[in-house]
Amino acid sequence: MMQTRFVAAGALLATILMNAHAASAQGAPDVTPKVLPDRIDDVPDADGSPFPCFDNFSWRAFIALNWPALEGPENRGMPDRTKKPGDSGPRVWETYKARYEVFAPGAPEPKGWTSYEGANPCGGVDNETKTLSAFSHFADYNQASFVLGRLANPLIDQSKMYTRYEVRFSREQFESIVDPNNKWYIKQNLPTAAKPGTFKDGSVEIKAAWRVLNPGDGTVRSRFYINKAMVFDPVATDQQGTVVCNEHEIALVGFHIVIKTKLRPQWIWSSFEHVDNVPPRTDEPDAKAVPVRYSFNSGLPPQVVAPMPAPGMISETNRPDPNLKMQVIRAQPIQPETMQMNRNYWNLPDIKETVWANYMLVMTQWPRIPGTPGIGNAGTPFPTGVSSTLANTTMETYQQRNGRSCIECHxxxxxxxxxxxxxFMGFDATDPVQQAIAATAFRASSIRAANATRNSPSLDSVRGPSRTALDDDPSVQALVRILQEP
Structure with missing residues (x-):
């Protein structure tokens, strides 16, 4: 009997030690605000409210990504550890690969991670030069749409300038795309439900929203992170008959971070905004108290969510109208514990007197029950529902009440x-030149044959002359289904 007890006790001790080792390997949740050039790797489950754990993860990522970067192509994605967040220079994420470096017309093989070579949408511009443009030159103007196969809904600030969007991604995500067994920059190689693809753990994707500044526009520049960029000029392009980009100062107003981790394979989703974007909903800082003006709100009635602007998508045939400035509000209040984490970071010495004290986390979303990754598993996203702040006023301006969350939509x-x-791969991937030509010729001949047999109208008269390959992409069709829900 005594031996049996010793065996049982030994088994129990072994189980306790194994569990302790597993917990130690996983790591305790980190809720302590810190200013470091390294983000937190992951967020394990823990007792108590989950918001401090995940919101601290978001802020640590925000600081690490916005740390001044080392210079040179060989150092892409690397922080300059001799500097602090308030020091000058491009940020770490700004040295990540841009979409246009990986997805170019004709699907050429992208240059390696430590290279800035390759075509640039502005033409004749080195990719080390920050560029706000796309090979489809108005793609970076538009938000999401209710119209099948089209982007739409640009956002115009109170200076009558269009908000511009930029997407960049880390080395892990880049290497997943260009892996010789994947080559997801080629449209026909894109993963499918029958043959799914998986990105590397540690992949980071950034979407930034920028205001384009002009002299005399009244912007208090000391309140923003500001850089310079070559910005596509549609008016000059139209007048000169060739692509024209001009250098402008640009101010960061919105910042999405999406990180794939080992414990959260459905990614962790974080969204930041500048505090001067719109009036406060509850206890957020108020630009009027500074006093400075809001970037996207007049400060006058009516204070309602901006309607989707007419005439919709900005494109080659529907040029920007600079007089349609938008009246934007925040539809849902920011979660109280998230606001407390904002204040904790704003009061840190290395943040307090910098522009980064003017940026706030508006939400973090994560998979609460990740389970086994797969095409049918969204990981039980949290928080979710119309009562949660799951929208960025600069990126989901017109979709703040649709009840869908980042993870659910994606x-x-x-x-x-x-x-x-x-x-974005479904939007950006293209076919090699010869394949694209052959596919277009095949479709054209099929349409002509169909028209001859049933006397039906031409494709252009049915679908409009601006129809593109995006109309048939399943990602676009799924997105439209979501946006059309009441």
């Missing part, structure tokens, strides 16, 4: 199609 438009929650 589950339908990306992960369910085998693309691991990454949506």
């Amino acid at each position: 589950q339908e438009v990306s992960n369910s199609l085998g693309r691991d929650f990454v949506a």
Whole structure:
């Protein structure tokens, strides 16, 4: 009997030690605000409110990504550890690969991570030069749309300038795309539900929203992170008959961070905004108290969510109208514990007197029950629902009340199609030149044959002359289904 007890006790001790080792390996949740050039790797489950754990993860990522970067192509994605967040210079994320460096017309093989070589949408511009443009020159103007196969809904600030968007991604995500077994920059190689693809753990994707500044526009520049960029000029392009980009100062107003981790394979989703974007909903800082003006709100009635602007998508045939400035509000209040984490970071010595004290976390979302990753598993996102702040006023301006969250949307438009929650590949991947020509010729001959047999109208008269390959992409169709829900 005594021996049996010793065996049982030994087994129990072994179980306790194994569990302790597992907990130690996983790590305790980190809720302590710190200013470091390294983000937190992951967020394990823990007792108590989860918001401090995940919001601290978001802020640590925000600081690490916005740390001044080392210079030179060989140092892409690396922080300059001799500097602090308030020092000058490009930020770490700004040295990540831009979408246009990886997805170019004709699907050429992208240059390596430590290279800035390759075509640039502005033409004749080195990719080390910050560029706000796209090979489809108005793609970076538009938000999401209710119209099948089209982007739409630009956002115009109170200076009558269009908000511009930029997407960049880390080395892990880049290497997943260009892996010789993947080559996801080629449209026909994109993952599918039957043959899903998975990105490397540690992949980081950034989407930034920028205001384009002009002299005399009244912006208090000391309140923003400001850089310079070559910015596509549609008016000059139209007048000169060739692509024209001009250098402008640009101010960061919105910042999405999406990070794939080992414990959260459905990615952790974080969204930041500048505090001067819109009036406060509850206890957020108020630009009027400074006093400075809001970037996207007049400060006058009516204070309602901006309607989707007419005439919709900005494109080659529908040029920007600079007089349609938008009246934007925040539809949902920021979670109280998230606001407390904002204040904790704003009061840190290395943040307090810098522009970064003017940026706030508006939400973090994560998979609460990750389970086994797969095309049908969204990981039970949290928080979710119309009562949660799951929208950035600069990026989901017109979708703040649709009740869908980041993970839920990307589950339908990306992960369910085998693309691991990454949506932009379906929009950006192209066919090699010869394949594209052959496919276009085949479609044209099929349409002519169909028209001859049933006397039906031409494709252009049915679908409009601006129809593109995006109309038939399943990611776009899924996104439209979501946006059309009441």
